[in-house]
């Protein structure tokens with residue numbers, strides 16, 4: 340069942356549509372990712388879900404409620420980590436956790452949460468004296484402190500070291516296993532691939548793809564990359580035949596080491612091997628790799644960028 | 645995991661332990677703590693007006709009764725003036741940069757994403773600065789009485805009314821400065837100019853009662869000129885003129901409405 344429904348949302352700043360008809364829905368217990376280049380409208384979209392911005396058109400529903408009209412009720416079941424915000428400079432970590440606990444009718448206990456996020460040694464440190472990553476962890480704690488049913492995390496692990504990042508991923512998985520729905524904006528493909536059940540790729544205010552991570556990779560053109568050094572120089576007609584193989588999107592001419600690269604699909608591999616045999620060419624240093632989500636992302640968003 | 649918590653039971657602190665007070669009270673307590681961590685504001689609002697009074701008392705001439713002041717001494721006039729100085733400092737100098745920084749840094753915005761309205765933060769700040777004004781007023785009164793034998797106000801009810809109205813006017817003016825300033829820097833700059841003007845009209849350099857007639861008439865239209873007259877009248881035993889109280893109330897109402905209409909939350 341959908342707990343977040345975003346339907347044809349538009350938001351215009353200074354006559355320029357920044358979010359231009361975005362629709363998606365997130366099921367209960369799902370981790371839903373939003374990917375997209377800088378300025379694509381990701382933050383604007385999720386802040387409409389949080390009720391912090393008012394869409395110019397379209398509707399947003401969280402658990403059936405309007406995040407603006409029913410702001411009080413939505414904030415009780417939705418925890419948010421904003422891409423940019425601060426706390427009072429001289430407020431200590433402990434005071435911040437206690438203060439935000441007092442905002443919710445049935446808050447989570449902040450002590451284990453602080454321990455889980457590695458904040459227990461910083462409890463008496465003032466906000467302004469925290470490092471960037473420590474501030475980020477505190478904001479993750481504050482997003483979870485109200486024991487929410489939905490959490491919206493805008494660039495969750497930006498500024499975290501690799502270990503903290505992995506710990507945070509584990510935490511998010513645990514939270515999801517507890518039945519919480521997660522809406523996640525990220526620039527880290529590894530994060531999206533590991534955590535997300537589904538991903539919406541947003542580019543210039545529009546959803547350009549919405550699929551599982553594996554689906555997105557499969558959908559990308561040139562998702563299989565074949566590279567090799569031919570045992571003899573290939574002639575023009577040879578190259579034409581390589582290019583004509585099923586699924587092959589492009590053939591990059593030999594680089595300085597003589598390596599040739601083909602972008603194709605799974606279907607290109609067998610005909611490729613057959614063609615080499617027919618031409619009497621052996622392929623040295625042959626590598627066949629699938630594309631990463633990284634490349635799929637670039638492929639989906641690169642047009643006229 | 646329980647490091648640093650001395651009173652919480654080790655077994656199950658539970659949500660109820662974490663939630664001992666209501667949201668508004670929690671905000672007020674947190675902001676009060678933060679207020680006490682600002683030594684600069686505390687000094688200028690709470691201590692400086694009394695210090696000024698003590699220093700002025702070192703001038704022998706200020707402690708002599710003057711005929712053109714109706715037999716009162718200059719130091720007597722400086723008790724209400726020092727109190728007004730505390731209010732102007734709190735409302736116009738100390739509070740606006742705090743509130744604008746809360747907006748500028750997204751602190752209000754972060755709070756908008758919780759069930760508590762960010763107005764709770766503004767209310768707490770206004771309340772705390774108001775309390776600091778009244779605390780400072782009490783201190784100035786006590787210092788004036790004990791150090792220089794300045795008589796307590798002859799018309800206490802009228803004095804208190806004028807005091808409360810002056811504090812409200814100072815805070816509403818400060819709130820208007822926040823509403824009009826985009827950044828904390830701008831709020832500080834606007835606040836500093838307003839501060840100098842208001843100190844003059846309150847009579848910090850030259851008591852309103854000692855100003856030439858024409859100047860006094862003009863100054864009486866300003867909130868702190870009116871406040872100065874109202875306080876002085878109540879101090880010397882009569883009910884403060886309704887015209888002065890009216891001017892103060894009008895300024896408070898106009899700036900209060902303007903601030904709440906124009907305040908930007910982000």
Ligand SMILES: Nc1ncnc2c1ncn2[C@@H]1O[C@H](COP(=O)(O)OP(=O)(O)OP(=O)(O)O)[C@@H](O)[C@H]1O
Pocket residue numbers: 352353357375376377378379380381382383384422
């Ligand atoms: N309040 C605003 N006023 C005017 N323009 C805005 C405002 N908020 C966002 N924009 C513009 O809208 C566009 C999308 O911004 P948004 O913050 O949603 O991007 P994003 O996808 O989150 O980018 P990033 O990856 O850099 O965080 C940007 O071009 C930005 O300049």
Ligand SMILES: [Mg+2]
Pocket residue numbers: 381382383422493
């Ligand atoms: Mg963003």
